[in-house]
Every structure is written in C-alpha cells, then in structure tokens.
Amino acid sequence: MKFNHIIAMVMACMSTVLSSCEKDNEAITVTTGELPNLTTTVDSLVLLQESAADTAVTFNWSPLEVNWSNDGVSTPILRYSLQISSKEQNFQGGSLLVLDAAGTSASVTVNALNTALLEAKAAPEAPILLLARLAMTLAPNKVVYSNVVELQVTPYEDVVMLPSLFIAGALNNWSHSADFRVGSINGDSQYEGYANFTAGNLAFKFSSQANWNGTNYGAGAAAGKMSAAGDAGNLEVVGAGYYLLKANTETLDWSATPVNWGIIGAAAGGWGDNDDVALVYDAATGLWTATLNMTADEFKFRANKAYTINLGAGTRNGILSNGGGNLRIAESGRYLVTLDLRNAGHYTYTIEAQ
Template sequence: MKNIKRSLIALFAMLAISCNVEDVQDRPVIEGVDSPVLTAPTSGAAYVLKPENAAAQAERFTWKSANFSGDVQITYSVEIDKKGNEFKTPQVIGSVVSENQVSVTVETMNKAALALKATPFAPAEYEARVSAVTGNMAPMYSNVIGLVLTPYTTENPKLWVPGGYAAASGYPKDWDPASSPQLSASGFGKVDFEGYVNFAGAGEYKFTSFPEWKGEFGEGATAGTLDPKGANLKMTAAGYYRIEVDTEKLTYKTTATSWGIVGDATPGAWDNSTAMTYDAAAKVWKITVDLVGGKEMKFRANNNWDVNMGDTGANGSLEYGGDNIKVATAGNYTITLDLSSPRNYKYTVTKN
C-alpha cells in the first residue's frame, strides 16, 4: 500500500512539473520591440494660451502604437518639459490606455507650463514625447518634438522693485528682482500697481514686470514719470513707502508712511494716532498697548485720514477706508500690521 501511495505521488509530481514546463514554454515573452512614434503635432507647433479658452482643446496628440511583442495593455502618457532639460522634470498632460491619441485642454497645457516655472505671457520652448508602459517593464519613449508655449495667469499682475537699498532694508539681496518686494495690480488685466517698500536709507531702484531683468521701468524725462529705458529711480530719504505705479500712463508716486492705531479703544481716541514701530526683520508694524473694551479702532498713516484701513467683514483682512475694528474686552494687547503682501493686507490683535 505504501508503495502505491509513493508511486501516485511521484506520478502527480511528474505531471505537475510537465505542465509547469509546458506553461512556461507556451507563455509569450513580453519585451519592448518598437517604441511609440509621435505623429502629431509637428515639431515647432506654437500655442498662445488664453484664459477665456481654458476648457477648449489646445492640441490632440497622436502616435503610432508601441510593440511589446504580445497582446498587452499599454498605458501611454504625453509628457512635456523645458527644452534642454532632458525630461528631468516632466509634466504629464494626458494619459490613456491602449489608445493612440489624447486631447489636451488649454488649461492643462497652461498648468504644466506654469509648473515648469514659465513666465506668464512670454513664449518659451518646450519638448514633448510619449511614454509607453506595460506591467512592471521599463517605459519606452517616442521621438521628441519641440513646442512653443505662451502661458497665462489669472493672478493679479505684479511689479518687482529691485534696488541697491534692499539688503540693508530687510530684503534678501540688492538688485535681485526675484527676491525683491512686489507691487500688485488691483485685478487681472489691470495696470494700477500698489505696494509698500521699506527703505532703510536713500537708495536707487527700478521696477521690473517679471522676477528677472525683463520689462524694466526706470526714470522718465519729468518727475513722477517712467521710461522703459530710463536710468535708476532714486529714493532720497529713508522711510516706509507706499508706491503706486501706472504702467499704461508710465507714472509713479511714492508716499512715506508711518503707521499707528486710532479710535476710542486706543490711548489717542479718534483725534491722535498711537504710533506703531516697524520691525524690518518680521516686515510688520507692531505695538503693545492697553485698549478699552467695547470700543473700536482702525489703522492709519501719518496721523491723518488720507490713508486709513479697517476690516470690512471682520475677517482679518484690511481694506482702505474699511469698517472699524471692534475690541471686545479691555486689556493689554499686542497688535501687528502686515503690509508686506501687496493688496493682501493683514493684522492681528492679540490679548497678552
């Protein structure tokens, strides 16, 4: 009986081995044979992307199928990267399974360009390719084509204020647009720029339309005017300046400001501002003061009402001429005023 059992076990083992060998021999070998071939668009295609067309198709990418020597499911992805970057930071703008085309919207293409640090409204060169992947195999890549993209932004336009004053005034570097303080327009497509910049002393500066030396504005022929080819602008005295620029009229205005709090909750009531102190490292105005409960306050510049800010909506954001800020209970408070982010002015009132 034992011999019969041993024989049966041996027989089943041989059958199992035989079946496994046959399965392996019959199984198709999956390997990359032919890469996909990108057939559209043609190299050099240019796209001026616009926000009003965000949902529209920017391009339909098409390609010839990859060959993995078998009937397998293939995932295709269209990638773009900056020209010359060798796809070290590719952005995927479309992906499909076992198909030979993908439609890419204006918005998708624009987001990819911005993710690659594109400068809005400025054309730049990119490269595109298609990757093909199946299972755990390494991807195969198509031919590479060149594209020219002009992306957009719906954010408020900005101006940068680089100059020789910066390092001494609490900003990272002199004459470095990327790290310099900014001015902001009132909305998308607007040309009225505003912001606040600290000057620790007299100094020279310019305006740039980008965080680099492009779209410059310098001194115009007469006071208060700008010229794209003009010399450096000059700030003649130290101060914390409100700067206003109109890039269409090519004019600018600087107003030295010294900020304080005012209101029946403050020591000076509604007649006299209680002065705040500017902290260049933190880039905020500060004061520690006793406030009266159940009363109100505002921020104002230069101890007059020409420039004042309140909080319409009681949401921590400030607006010119906004509503009075209510002080619920009496006590000693630390108050900050942050004007470092143009047109996004904030404050805090913290009881000590």
C-alpha cells in the same frame, strides 16, 4: 436607533393626492431604520495652499431608510446636511461649515475648509480639533443627528499674490524677489505696495517679471513719471524710510510716500487728531507692532496721523482694505497689535491678548 413619526395630513398629502387624503382622513405614519454611521476618509490632515482645489476630506454614511404607511402619498421629505464645528464650540451657536448633501457622501475642498477655519479665527499652522455630524431633516421641526466624528486639521495662512510688478534695487541687491513687489488690487494698471529703504540704497526699478527680461520701468523725463525705455535711469526715493509705492503702467505715473503707522479710535484712546498710538517698525521682520491697553470699541490703522492713507475692515477677519470700515475689539484688555504690509496689496493684521 429607530423612530416613528406621525406626519400631519396637510404636510403628507401633496398636490394631486390631496383630495384622496382628505376623503380617507388617514393619519400617515413614517418609520425609519437605524441612524446612519458617519465615517471620514482621514482623521488628521495638514492643509496646503498649493492643494487648495483638491478634496481635503470625504464623509460617508449609509442611507437612512424611510418607510411610509401609505406609499401612495409618500414624498421625498428627507434632507441631509453635514455640519462641522470646532470641538470647543461643540455645535453651539452655529457651525463652522454646513454642506447640503445628497446621496451617501459629501466632500470638502481644502480651500473651503481652510477659509471656514480662518474666518472663525483659527490660528494658521496650528492644529485644531473639529467635530462633524450628519443632520437629517424629516420635517421642519424634526431633525435627528448621526454619530459625531473628530477630525484634527491644521490650516494655512492664505497668502494671496496679486498681479505684481517686482521692485529691484539697491534695497535687495537688485534681485527680483517676491518679497519686494507692488500689487494690483483690482487687476488693472494700478499697483501699490510698501518697501523699506535704508540710507545709500534708494535707487530701484519696477519690473514686470521676476527678472530683467520683461518690461522694466525706470525714471521718465518728468518728476513722477516712468519710462519703459531700455536706457531709462533708476527711480529713487528722497531718503531712508518706509514708503508706500504706487505705479500706473498705463499713465506711467509713480509716487513714493513716506509713512509711519498708528492706531486711531475709541478702542485705543480716541478719534482725535492727536490720539494715534504709534506702531513701531521692525526692519528684521518687516512688521509694525504696538502693545497697548484697548477697550471694547472700534479702531482703524492710519498713516501719518491722517486719513489719506488708512486701512480698515476687509473681506474677512484679519484682512484689511484701503479705506475699509472700522475694526472692533470685542473685549477690553491688553493686546499686541501687528500690522503686516509685506504682501503687496493684500494687507493683514493680528491682535493677541497679552
């Protein structure tokens, strides 16, 4: 498809050529050749976190030929951008990802594509069909598009592992597993995380490595204090239960707070002191869940019916932060709410309509 444009003289005549254009009073015509054909290097891919920095897909096209009726006043007006949308959205209401492009190709990294999908609430490990097109701008009010190509992509759950201390104790047969950690949210000496202790399995230590060869923190001389001495005794919680563990490797302070989680807020029944909807802990999965009727309104997660320990909105959908802002339900209905505190310092939640 070819198309012509009459570019207003005030737009076409720039800087040093302005006076001559005014003198000649010439209408400038811009003609173009066939629209580029957009292609991709792949049409289906499964994204992997270990390849986050790699290129996921490259889009290629031939350049759009632009011809001016007067080369003396030509300017580089053509701009390319690559737009990616879900097939369901079909570019309505914006795109998942927009890349300014130069030349005849554009690439998207695994991380950039995966992040865009997760922010759009795409389900990890489930394939989603995407659409891509090239937008070409010749003037602010004139955009033309290439053909649309389809791409099936399977995103991954973005698992963030913060700098950590390992929890080795009776709860995990004194092993150093990545499933039992406290993490440093700010990359400093302060660590936090959650662990479930059963009766008779209350003793543990913190370790700087996934073995006993690093610094190991046991009981200090005073309550709430740790010691890195080789002969330090074990740390211990007071009884069976689910705990928020904190440790500071600079001050050698540590704490263990038993917690029970709930949902509070207008979306779940109210903000009153006793309006919490209890979440139930499943020791087999390590998840807290509740199925409840919710209205289109706001809510938060909080522990022990108090705001001392609460989780709200994080950096993107599905991510939580300590003391974050209120979360929101967009549409009233019955939902399964899941709180996942298994990844130390990187807490998440999901809401599924029932």
